[in-house]
Amino acid sequence: MVDLSQTYTAPRRLAGAEGAKPKRRLSGNRIMIYGILCLISLYYILPLWVMVMTSLKGMPEVRVGNIFAPPVEVTFQPWIKAWAEACTGLNCDGLSRGFWNSVKITVPSVILSIIVASVNGYALVNWKFKGSEIFFGILLFGAFIPYQVMIYPIVIILRELGLMGDVWGLVLVHTIFGMPILTLLFRNYFASLPEELFKAARVDGAGFWGIFFRVLVPMSLPIFTVAMILQVTGIWNDFLFGVIYTKPEAYPMTVQLNNIVNSVQGVKEYNVNMAATLITGLVPLSIYLLSGKLFVRGIAAGAVKG
């Protein structure tokens, strides 16, 4: 069996040092750092700038105008249209139609996939059994399988389970496909926690679930946040599984996004497309903003020590 304790001792001893970083007093150096950071930020912001500006223009201006130029006449109509008026087939109520469906899909999927993956990680680290590393290896391999290949076999599995067309079938699919990366994260995180905690709880007579819920979970909030961010982003933006494994009344928002953006015939309303994309991205984006600190702490504790 793999002896992880050796690998992990060194970084753990190093972790948590919060002393002063090497101070760069040279102001020239500082200017360079800020200069490079701003240049890099420009690369990241430029496309966002184009999207936001385009979403605030009317179509005539989009057609003739410079894509980088701010709107001459600011209009919020594209945002209103994207949210409430854009037609997708016969239903002209924009993205709002799928918003709650997306919530109904994302919330249980995120919760279930995180529970399963965290238990996996816990079992992999603290309750190793014969072959556990092999199953983990298979999971990692699974992370590389193109989704498209899995569509039909999963259709058949869901059919046999009686879950085809059901939101719970989709939740199951998200749980399965989120498992490889999430398990990797949790496994690395739990391995970085002091083993003494586990031993002490064991001595106190705590069982498998007792240790997990009373010892590990309370001190693992950061990694749960990381997992949540990864899953919310992935599941919220999923189109392929959402459209295949559910029915029209349960279609997630991305189906409407696709319908607004990918209508192949007719005039393309770029301003509405941009607004629709930005609106769809708002949910994961707000999660990033709300949990920024936890995110970095979680990554620090999880990904790093793997």
Add this chain to the structure above:
Amino acid sequence: MKTQIMRRLMAGAAALAMPIAANAADLEVTHWWTSGGEANAVQELAKAFEAKTDHKWVDGAIAGSGNTARPVIISRIIGGDPMAATQLNHGKQAQELIEAGLMLDLTDIAEEGNWAEIIQPKSLLDACTVDGRVYCVPLNIHSIQWMWTSNAAFEKAGIDPVNNWEELKAAAPKLREAGILPLAMGAQGWQEAYLVHNFLSGTSEDLYYAVYRDKDEDTLNSDAVKAVFEELNAARDMYAGGNVQDWNLATAKVINGEAAAQVMGDWAQGEFALAGQKAGEDYNCLIGMGGEPSISTGGDAFYFPLIDNADTTAAQKELAKVLISPESQVAFNLKKGSLPVRGDVDLAAAGPCMQKGLETLAAGKVITGTDQLITPDAVGQIQDLMAEFFGSDMSTEDAHAAFVEIILNDE
């Protein structure tokens, strides 16, 4: 007129006669008609269906052409929980689903409605028929044998508008001088492949059939087919510098006079109409690219997956009847810009380009679409080949050789 009244009466009588059998059902309908004009067209179908029956149309639109919707449709059908009706193209696409016994047999209502007589051209019904049973409702006809030209572009270059491909080729240098792109095209395989099909059918129907239907090796290696690849080479030069991907962006170049011509299906007229342009004045539509005027009858059909529920089955059949009814055919096709599948309806409101298509159809100058002659696999390979040819400096000889191989290997 008479038929319309008759149909209404019959529909009413049927509804009265079988109040118990016709329990109201929700029918989920999958399609990829999501743009403005298309959505309006499908709205006509939904309205007619809900007005004529007690059932409800539950819309399942998935944008992005069939490529996005097809995995969804097939997954749902295999998964045993299918939609009640779905759009698919005419042709070989659904054959395997039918053979697997997953689709609803419509033969009884086809016979009752006398589809064999009313559906024109007959090849459309043939495409829906497997082993003598009817499995789909043809809905409309789209043809790809069109070249759209901009009068403004020719005016700018100081030359007369062209009437066919040869003239366009001759005018290309002058157009270039005036800063006009001679041929607009979206850089996507499916659009570029239209040129191959159209050059073949534009040469002669016999050549077209010898290539796609008979897959005749001698014909494939003949000078006539090689000449088609020389034309493609010319087209490649005329289109260099186009830089767009979507077909409607290429059409936009023709509309505003930046480009002289585009080869695209009849749905392009919707773009011209939206831009407020008039056929004959602002733009011209040249059927058969100005050569032999024959059109292929591609288009859309509705299929009905088998659902084990008597009420749903009854509702599915009623939907099929509504789709083929004269009123729906007129209302839908006028909005969609396509031709109706029955010859006995009046399309006086159609524009001049559509009238040209109707005339060609009435004259029987109809060829079977490539979708019905070769497999989707071969169609896709031709698209890949054309994407490569138009996007590189591949030689005409290599392209021709690859084309021959694709056709000969098709089953």
Add this chain to the structure above:
Amino acid sequence: MSVTDHARAPARRPRRLISNPMAKIAALPMIMTALVIFIGCSLWTVVHSFTKSKLLPSTQFVGFDQYERLWGTRRWLASVENIAIYGVVALVFSLVLGFVIAALMDQKVRAEGAFRTIILFPYSLSFIVTGLVWQWILNPDFGVQGIVRGWGWESFTFDPLHNPDTVLAAMLMAGLWQGTGLVAVILLAALRGVDEDIWKASRVDGVPAWKTYIFVVIPILRPAFMTATVLIATGIVKLYDLVVALTNGGPGIASEMPAKYVYDAMFNKQNLGQGFAASTMMLVSVLLILIPWAIFEFGGKKRG
């Protein structure tokens, strides 16, 4: 089983003494997923790659026909070449750029939170439309080239999307834009865990900062680089949305990718067998890389 483990490593790892049936029950979802989904479906795919499956999976076996055709198809060959080039360059650039950004942000900069959000936000957006934005920016008529020419530099040429030689670089620009943020944040967090004493020691010894980074810090960050590499690599193998949104494989077939070949074969050409053959080749390639790595990672220590 616990006995064996006990015998092998009695002192170092006492937790293995207490093998618990509950652990196996709890790991059941993982075991089922690994066996049924990832192994089962992969085998299903491999088996069907030897069939003539068209629209529906069938069991009409045709031997290696699909593979012969696959390796005789120029588009597939181009896809393989493209992913090899793109994959290596994207992996290296993501890690290098991500690390540089992380190292810069680790210099106690002001507004670090703002920078972090800026580099991370593209990750939240769907490529369905961001591909379009990049298409605009890189478009010669109204993108960067047009703007610079508008400033008076008439001969300025920047048209990477329509040149087969540069289209992969254009795709890299968009790909890095979306993915580097996450890599940078992972590495930044890792840097935060590096002990301050290391910096002090290297300063006392007069070692330049860059040398400390390369020879001391990066080896410590190895696990974080591992996580980042897995994330990036899975993204590269499955690369599909970006290609469709940005170039659709063009010009010609110059930016085709294997995952797109698989999708088009399955759903556009309705030739499942061909799609399965292509995905089998992808899976085999992944295994060829993963297995040596796994042996190196786990196998060596087992013996020791």
